[in-house]
Amino acid sequence: MAIRTPLQYIDSLKDGRVVYCLGERVEDVTTHPILKICLNWMAMDYVLQQDPQFAELVTDRDESGDVVSFVFLPQKSREDLLRLRDVVKMWARVCFGKPSGAKFVGKDGLNALTVVAPRVDREHGTEYAANVEAYRRYLMDTDASLALGMTDVKGDRSLRPSQQKPHQDYYVHIVKEKSDGIVVRGAKAHISQAPLSNEILVLPCRAMREDDKGYAVSFGVPVNAPGLTMISAEPEVKEPGNFFDYPLSSSVYINDAMIIFDDVFIPNDRVFLKAEWPFAGQIAYMFGNFHRLSAETYKAAELEILTGAAALMAEYNNVEHIPHIKEKLTWLVHYTEATEIMGRAACDHCVSEPDSDLVYPNPMYANVAKFFFADNWHTGIKYLQDIAGGIVGTCPSAADHFNPEIHGLLDKYLGAREGVPTEHRLRLVKLIRDLGSSYEDIITLHAEGSLAAQKLSIYALADFERYKAAAKRAARIEDGSTDQIYSQLPQFPPMV
Numbered sequence: 009m010a011i012r013t014p015l016q017y018i019d020s021l022k023d024g025r026v027v028y029c030l031g032e033r034v035e036d037v038t039t040h041p042i043l044k045i046c047l048n049w050m051a052m053d054y055v056l057q058q059d060p061q062f063a064e065l066v067t068d069r070d071e072s073g074d075v076v077s078f079v080f081l082p083q084k085s086r087e088d089l090l091r092l093r094d095v096v097k098m099w100a101r102v103c104f105g106k107p108s109g110a111k112f113v114g115k116d117g118l119n120a121l122t123v124v125a126p127r128v129d130r131e132h133g134t135e136y137a138a139n140v141e142a143y144r145r146y147l148m149d150t151d152a153s154l155a156l157g158m159t160d161v162k163g164d165r166s167l168r169p170s171q172q173k174p175h176q177d178y179y180v181h182i183v184k185e186k187s188d189g190i191v192v193r194g195a196k197a198h199i200s201q202a203p204l205s206n207e208i209l210v211l212p213c214r215a216m217r218e219d220d221k222g223y224a225v226s227f228g229v230p231v232n233a234p235g236l237t238m239i240s241a242e243p244e245v246k247e248p249g250n251f252f253d254y255p256l257s258s259s260v261y262i263n264d265a266m267i268i269f270d271d272v273f274i275p276n277d278r279v280f281l282k283a284e285w286p287f288a289g290q291i292a293y294m295f296g297n298f299h300r301l302s303a304e305t306y307k308a309a310e311l312e313i314l315t316g317a318a319a320l321m322a323e324y325n326n327v328e329h330i331p332h333i334k335e336k337l338t339w340l341v342h343y344t345e346a347t348e349i350m351g352r353a354a355c356d357h358c359v360s361e362p363d364s365d366l367v368y369p370n371p372m373y374a375n376v377a378k379f380f381f382a383d384n385w386h387t388g389i390k391y392l393q394d395i396a397g398g399i400v401g402t403c404p405s406a407a408d409h410f411n412p413e414i415h416g417l418l419d420k421y422l423g424a425r426e427g428v429p430t431e432h433r434l435r436l437v438k439l440i441r442d443l444g445s446s447y448e449d450i451i452t453l454h455a456e457g458s459l460a461a462q463k464l465s466i467y468a469l470a471d472f473e474r475y476k477a478a479a480k481r482a483a484r485i486e487d488g489s490t491d492q493i494y495s496q497l498p499q500f501p502p503m504v
């Protein structure tokens with residue numbers, strides 16, 4: 009079985025996994041009213057793989073000719089990377105700005121390990137690259153849904169993993185080594201889609217020192233492994249199935265869950281790093297390189313919705329010709345298109361990796377793009393809310409709107425521009441409210457790494473020598489230093 013149907017995916021989730029949601033243990037995640045929102049969103053991955061219109065984009069053949077999910081194949085060229093971007097963008101456009109999650113984050117972790125595992129093997133004589141490839145093969149053969157567990161709960165942010173108090177389980181770590189595997193303990197937080205996945209790929213979330221070597225651990229684990237408990241994130245939606253009041257949050261629930269590893273056994277062939285501490289940071293950094301691309305791609309699609317909502321509300325309220333509204337709409341277009349351009353540039357100028365035959369998005373461009381969209385999100389929401397007016401905060405519910413006793417009154421008094429049905433305006437109002445939720449703010453700011461993480465990368469990657477050479481040339485400073493670009497340029501102004 010290389011490509012699963014949506015029903016095969018759904019059936020695979022009835023496996024005794026331990027999931028809690030809204031205070032209760034969930035016996036069957038496929039029938040729970042809230043978890044089903046996440047399930048349906050993830051199932052779109054499998055729907056699209058079966059759809060003749062999209063199958064050519066989202067599936068491919070592996071070396072033995074089997075049809076597999078394209079995103080599980082390693083990307084080896086600029087064209088592969090651009091195609092991956094097209095897949096993520098299509099997923100996001102289909103699912104209202106949030107790419108269908110069955111493999112969305114996991115694939116980036118798999119690629120990060122593909123790059124770093126051979127480095128560890130070379131230095132330590134381990135066989136992690138073979139383990140990673142076998143895991144990739146398993147994921148392709150079973151067409152698994154794969155969550156990515158990197159972010160530890162972390163405890164005191166100023167202390168390293170092994171220094172934490174009153175216990176040292178704030179970061180997932182090895183508590184026992186056996187001849188056939190390892191036992192791990194600790195907790196990961198905000199792990200998207202985990203309760204509705206088949207597998208979790210676990211990576212270290214930071215660089216480690218020798219004292220922390222037990223925390224330098226990476227592995228793949230089925231979600232029903234004994235000792236593994238998942239606690240769902242509180243959903244935004246208050247009434248599942250109410251698409252009028254909650255157009256986004258009743259359609260997409262990413263369920264960024266907490267995962268507790270209470271002495272979980274991991275067999276040797278599922279281990280990808282075991283205490284080789286200098287490589288923990290490399291894995292986290294490499295995951296960031298791959299995942300930034302996913303982030304800016306889906307965000308560009310989400311921004312189309314945001315900017316579209318602002319333009320549509322301006323049209324419905326008949327304010328689109330007013331100068332300050334036009335100025336805000338112009339800003340939103342600039343924000344949307346710049347995010348798109350930067351994400352694409354990161355693929356166009358991708359980097360090849362000497363330790364593997366993979367390519368990954370240009371790290372400087374990808375970090376700049378991620379920082380740009382996250383840093384500007386709240387301004388974008390401010391403009392959208394400003395254009396839409398107070399109704400976004402005070403709009404009556406669908407229950408009132410469709411109540412025959414008062415429907416006529418609401419229809420009459422909540423109308424705007426003549427010819428625009430009141431119901432259309434109210435549906436748009438509800439979309440704008442969902443877009444401006446605190447969940448949307450937080451996911452934009454923190455998912456795929458906080459702003460400080462991008463700033464660190466941008467500073468570390470900056471070609472300051474090039475910038476300094478440019479400044480020295482303009483200032484006529486001759487200090488004997490040379491630069492590949494600026495020392496080769498002709499004299500300016502010309503001596504004519």
Ligand SMILES: Cc1cc2nc3c(=O)[nH]c(=O)nc-3n(C[C@H](O)[C@H](O)[C@H](O)COP(=O)(O)OP(=O)(O)OC[C@H]3O[C@@H](n4cnc5c(N)ncnc54)[C@H](O)[C@@H]3O)c2cc1C
Pocket residue numbers: 113156157158159160161162165166197198199200201264450451454455456457458459460461
């Ligand atoms: C909706 C959502 C989905 C997510 N999905 C996933 C997922 O699927 N898988 C996954 O692994 N992770 C996921 N994440 C986690 C995400 O990567 C983190 O939220 C992010 O890296 C920030 O970490 P944190 O939440 O622990 O915040 P904190 O680390 O507490 O950060 C809060 C602030 O403190 C600063 N800070 C913290 N520690 C330090 C320090 N030592 N030095 C300097 N500054 C510091 C940060 O820069 C930030 O400004 C998700 C997050 C969200 C919100």
